[in-house]
Amino acid sequence: MTQIAQRARTVDRDEARVDARLRAVTRELQTRGVGHHHAFGDMVDHLADLVLGGKRLRSLLVMSAWRTMSDSDLNLGPALDVACAFELLHNALLAHDDVIDNDDRRRGQPNVAGRATADVVDRGATAGGAVGFGVASGIIAGDLLLSSAHRLVSSCDAPGDVRLELVQVIDDAVVAAAAGEHADAWFGLGLEESDWSRVLRTIELKTARYSFQAPLRAASILAGADQDVRAALDEIGRRLGVVYQLRDDVLGVFGRPDVTGKSAQGDLREGKQTLLVAFARTTPDWARVSHLFGSPALTDAGAEQLRTVIRDCGALERVERTIDAESDAVRAIVAGAGFVHELDELLLDVLDRSAERAA
Template identity: 65%
Template sequence: MTQIAQRVPTLSARATDESELDGRLREVTDELRTRAARHHHAFRDLVDHLAGLVLGGKRLRSRLLLAVWRSLSRGDRQADAALDVACALELLHNALLAHDDVIDNDTVRRGEPNVSGRAAARAARLGTARGAADAFGAASGIIAGDLLLATAQRLVATCDVDTTTRRRLVELLDEAIVDAAAGEHADAWFGLGSEESDAGRVLRTTELKTARYSFQAPLVAAAVLAGTDHHTAAALDRIGRGLGVVYQLRDDVLGVYGDPELTGKSVHGDLREGKQTLLVSVARTSPGWTQVAHLFGSPTLTDAGAEELRAVIRDSGALAEVERTVRAECDAVRRHIEEAGLDADLERLLLDVLARCAERAA
């Protein structure tokens, strides 16, 4: 979910914004460490690991919010609140990653043990049986996500703005969390295979899982903090939806046809998991799919089986169809940007983000 074009964060946030964001994230994570200090050493270790993940991220969402807020506000209006909401989005992102890894039974992220994997390995080193160690790892992932969600909500609910603005920001975060939950649940439901997910459902799930919290929430929050009019906020919401769809469609293609050296993940994972993407939705309507359907979602999928699946997906025209959809979504986003009445600098920033979402290789 987080990386854009050789990764989207070359967003041109000001150096002072970068420094202040880093400082505020450190304050937030240091507070979590302080609160954890009075608890068991295993919990302290979990919080330390979480702090490192939050501080070490690419910060796409927070950087996007700050760059757009800076452009809209033309000053330092609500600067402290902008930092708090930016931090909240980073915490939300890491919370969803922790939960997503538990749902997918993943123990590695970007080549390193994730929250669950690290906790399970810690338990195993103490001589814990494999099953119990894995259960502890899953529990740690859920708890970590819950902790970060609660902290994100507290940051937004206590930011220093007027009551009306605070209420709108809380609503934005709440909408992002509910939509992400709905999208994740839909993904799990269609993963059962009892009900096929068509192209429309796939795109809707994409909006819920990715677009809302990664792009729409940062853009609309920036508009709210800058005190813009409803027209501008609505336009940014539409732009954010399109950016999120383009980003996730490219992510789905990279998950099957990407270079593992660049993406940091196997090209077998989505196929082995049975991930319901637009690629699969189109491919399963072709005659060739019946020959490989038994391979899709198989936990024992081999390299040869994955290559068979990739060949059928490509030959079905699904890859070409997804690329056409990406181009169409890009055209729509460009129209939304042109029609939004934004200043030239903000237009360029959003067009740059769009290009990176569409063209990234990792």
């Protein structure tokens, strides 16, 4: 078996292990829901469906990075628990994010709030009451997942000092995500313009910290890596998160919905403060279409006008250059860090996947 095939097989095994552990965690939540009101049990069932979907980016980043820095499977249990904790954290933030954005769907299906709303409408609830119940369900589901993520890490079978470090990593990631989400909501009010530096800072807090920096930091702690390795991975993780989110923002405006699975109008209708908009707003052309941005009544034609201005004023090109610059910086850090070859390959593969996702 070639080294590439063997690595792919290991990733497949780890993905199966993560799925099995997540099923066990969600089954435990479902069991603990028995005996409470039936609506709570329904909500926990919906929550389990949310957790068991998705791409497993964060958990597999933990597992793969840990494997490249560790010479045995002796710590597989703690690594698996920490990897799953990041999946729980991710889904907790998604549940809360959907509530904040008034979204009732996720991954093409009704999310926790959407399913709870539909359930009580079917039972005869008023429209307003049903929406309020859906919002409450989304918030509570996110809270349960946050608690479960902390519990997995704090009870993992690792030495006490290692557990404390891992709990701190998770806690720091939650605080950063909360600060980034709150900044996003603040700038969405239009009371204060969000320039390019603020957009990038929000991305680092809201996306990079918990999706890339924290998983890599946790993997390095589990593997007992030295401080130089941890510092290099921290900087790489920050830049990977920026690349990932900037590409996501571009796809949110210029991507093909049949390929990406997400609307190419949602960000424009919502008035999402992306780097595309921060750059476009500084040009004279933006005045012609600014009234369309953030309009709940945005039409296909209006969205196309916004895309045309964002493209023609050079904002799209500037974002692409930023993605290229951040990608080059990651490659330079990897080249100079002296990591083992397997870790180099992993990080560059994650970079390529983040920068060149389907259009």
